[in-house]
Amino acid sequence: MMSNKIETQKPDMWTARLRQSWQKNLPIEKLLPDTQPAYVASWIYVFGVLTLSALAVIIASGVVLAFEGPSWYHISDAGRFVNSLHFWSVQLFFFFMVVHLWGKFWMAAWRGKRQATWITGSIAFVVSIATAFTGYLTQTNFDSQWIAFEAKDGFNSVGIGAWFTVTNLGQMLLMHVAFLPLVLGLITVIHVLQVRRKGVVPPIDAFDQTLKGVNK
Amino acid sequence: MVAPFLYIEASFKATSLNLVKSESALLIRGAKVTGFFSEFMNLNAVYLKANSWLSISVSNLVVIISMLVIFFIAISIPFPKDHHESSKNGRGQK
């Protein structure tokens, strides 16, 4: 028999637990702040957002390429323009990401329990390389053939050639347009949410106060 | 000529432009890209080699050096000041 009682709260339900930890760790004021500490006014802090912007252009142009297909992007002027936009935003993405990484490394930005930010950043870096690599493999020209056959030997020599068949264009294309962007997108979202959650790391000489919880 | 320590290797350089022309004609079918940049982008890479322990293409080296330059510019030049600085002390004005 069903009870007529209205259940008020079950703290052991996963929805309730998720809500509570979300409210505790990432309230809306932290998620969408309108001020930042004074030390953030430096060009080096801009490179995370530049990386993010380049990624947005990559995804937008990639979606157009996927909809129109190679018979458009290898042949028509407009198609080759979007193809180039996709390619060059990848170059900028890596450029910005490396400067971002150096900046965070030299300010030891993992301080104050920010290790998850650093780790998700590192994973984003590795996944980006895999995504760019599969992108080069899907050019369907002499370059991509050359890269695939060189990489095949590399992958075989480290014993993972049976998992990633780099000469299989279908597999590489699907990895490039579906699986890897999804993983990269997810990791990037987690990375940026971690930054919002912890707040921007203070300069090294201001760190003592942070440890005491001033800038948690 | 091979200098003992650092030398530049540009294989097939003489034939690269001919190769590029036939390749692009083959791949792009009529809608051929011409001009300095496309010819330049299609040249074979020039490699710097130091004995056997270092081999890097000039283009990669240029990218790495420009990343370093941008990095040092980013940490050294001042960030533009906020125009509303005076209202920052919390009177609620824009």
Ligand code: HEM
């Ligand atoms: C998909 C590539 C990446 C994107 C889109 C991205 C984006 C961002 C953004 C928007 C920020 C906040 C603004 C800033 O401080 O610059 C940030 C912070 C940070 N990033 Fe990245 N990032 C990426 C890759 C990396 C990599 C490769 C690393 C290092 C391994 C890294 C480490 C960090 C750290 C430690 C912070 C936090 C700094 C703090 O808490 O103040 N990120 N990232």
